[in-house]
Amino acid sequence: MTAPLKLYTAATPNGFKxxxxxxxxxxxxxxxxxxxxxxxxxxxxxxxxxxxxxxPTLTDSxxxxxxxxxxxxxxxxxxxxxxxHKFSYKFGSVEYYKQLEYLIYSVAEQGPITGQLSHFTRxxxxxxxxxxxxxxxxxxxxxxxxxxxxNRNKDNGLYFVGTHYSIVDFSVFGWARSAGNLGIDLDQWTxxxxxxxxxxxxxxxxxxxxxxx
Amino acid sequence: MTAPLKLYTAATPNGFKxxxxxxxxxxxxxxxxxxxxxxxxxxxxxxxxxxxxxxPTLTDSxxxxxxxxxxxxxxxxxxxxxxxHKFSYKFGSVEYYKQLEYLIYSVAEQGPITGQLSHFTRxxxxxxxxxxxxxxxxxxxxxxxxxxxxNRNKDNGLYFVGTHYSIVDFSVFGWARSAGNLGIDLDQWTxxxxxxxxxxxxxxxxxxxxxxx
Numbered sequence: 001m002t003a004p005l006k007l008y009t010a011a012t013p014n015g016f017k018x019x020x021x022x023x024x025x026x027x028x029x030x031x032x033x034x035x036x037x038x039x040x041x042x043x044x045x046x047x048x049x050x051x052x053x054x055x056p057t058l059t060d061s062x063x064x065x066x067x068x069x070x071x072x073x074x075x076x077x078x079x080x081x082x083x084x085h086k087f088s089y090k091f092g093s094v095e096y097y098k099q100l101e102y103l104i105y106s107v108a109e110q111g112p113i114t115g116q117l118s119h120f121t122r123x124x125x126x127x128x129x130x131x132x133x134x135x136x137x138x139x140x141x142x143x144x145x146x147x148x149x150x151n152r153n154k155d156n157g158l159y160f161v162g163t164h165y166s167i168v169d170f171s172v173f174g175w176a177r178s179a180g181n182l183g184i185d186l187d188q189w190t191x192x193x194x195x196x197x198x199x200x201x202x203x204x205x206x207x208x209x210x211x212x213x
Numbered sequence: 214m215t216a217p218l219k220l221y222t223a224a225t226p227n228g229f230k231x232x233x234x235x236x237x238x239x240x241x242x243x244x245x246x247x248x249x250x251x252x253x254x255x256x257x258x259x260x261x262x263x264x265x266x267x268x269p270t271l272t273d274s275x276x277x278x279x280x281x282x283x284x285x286x287x288x289x290x291x292x293x294x295x296x297x298h299k300f301s302y303k304f305g306s307v308e309y310y311k312q313l314e315y316l317i318y319s320v321a322e323q324g325p326i327t328g329q330l331s332h333f334t335r336x337x338x339x340x341x342x343x344x345x346x347x348x349x350x351x352x353x354x355x356x357x358x359x360x361x362x363x364n365r366n367k368d369n370g371l372y373f374v375g376t377h378y379s380i381v382d383f384s385v386f387g388w389a390r391s392a393g394n395l396g397i398d399l400d401q402w403t404x405x406x407x408x409x410x411x412x413x414x415x416x417x418x419x420x421x422x423x424x425x426x
Contacts, residue, residue: 051361067310069317097280104282112325148264
């Protein structure tokens with residue numbers, strides 16, 4: 001019997017990735033919503049869990065693990081609760097390292113750069129054309145790379161790696177959705193647009209988003 | 214007998230991380246320097262290896278793996294060539310997930326944000342005070358978080374995880390060095406400053422940097 005996991009999170013692109021994956025895994029989890037407007041994530045009790053003071057953070061009383069950083073949480077959940085590899089690939093396999101490469105791509109480039117575009121579009125107190133151009137161009141380049149990754153794998157289906165959805169798809173989804181919300185039409189990329197539409201319609205995705213609202 | 218690895222790289226913060234780790238591992242590797250000034254990393258032959266068109270990329274004829282993204286390369290090398298866990302922690306252990314969390318922190322926050330500071334300080338054609346302030350402040354916050362991570366582990370020594378250097382230390386080193394080169398005095402953080410000085414003096418670090426010059 002697995003005790004429910006505890007997820008400290010909020011309705012953000014990174015937050016959605018984890019709740020979506022937990023829905024696919026069918027695991028029980030308790031959500032504690034963190035109020036980003038009052039900077040609850042910088043309070044002492046939370047910084048003890050995550051020195052970086054950002055959501056999402058997961059604690060698992062079954063293993064004693066406390067973990068932050070979206071990609072690390074996804075990989076931890078796959079290692080621990082996806083032993084049949086329905087949403088991940090076997091440790092050490094060629095697919096495992098493709099999964100790791102693209103998982104990290106999604107958090108090391110797609111996430112930070114789309115995050116900057118979002119900031120300069122919505123949050124910055126002044127419009128800075130240079131920054132909007134810089135990040136707008138790079139987000140489109142990155143979405144093009146993601147399209148090409150699906151293209152290279154398309155004989156297996158519309159997935160980033162192998163023959164089924166994996167933690168890469170859930171990780172890419174969070175900020176791809178945000179790019180759409182920032183006015184970038186994902187359908188300009190043949191494979192990425194179709195991939196996004198299909199994954200968006202999965203009940204697990206809808207529930208993973210809804211639970212954080 | 215292990216065939217030499219092939220490393221496509223350049224003298225950048227991300228490039229250094231891999232050559233430094235390869236030096237610590239004592240592995241044979243052939244370096245192919247990629248000319249970033251002529252955008253060699255965007256040429257067709259290279260994009261076949263890495264759809265993102267960025268260095269570093271590693272190919273390993275011993276396993277058939279081709280891999281990009283600095284954190285993925287570091288983890289791959291640890292899994293494959295550090296079976297005694299001299300510079301990494303055992304798959305599935307509590308330390309392994311701390312290692313994964315901080316490894317990802319280094320590539321998902323430290324790297325991208327320091328990269329933006331570097332761009333707006335050195336490469337952007339105009340000085341944009343808002344961007345310089347935004348990234349300057351966040352780089353210092355991140356370096357403070359890294360200092361706190363070492364602080365929490367200091368009873369074990371000046372390491373990010375456990376009782377020895379690991380792929381986290383090599384990953385953090387690349388952009389910590391850059392922050393220093395951008396005029397940020399790392400000694401303002403007690404533990405991070407000492408950690409940086411000690412690691413900088415390791416012969417493997419010096420050789421890993423020198424080999425890319």
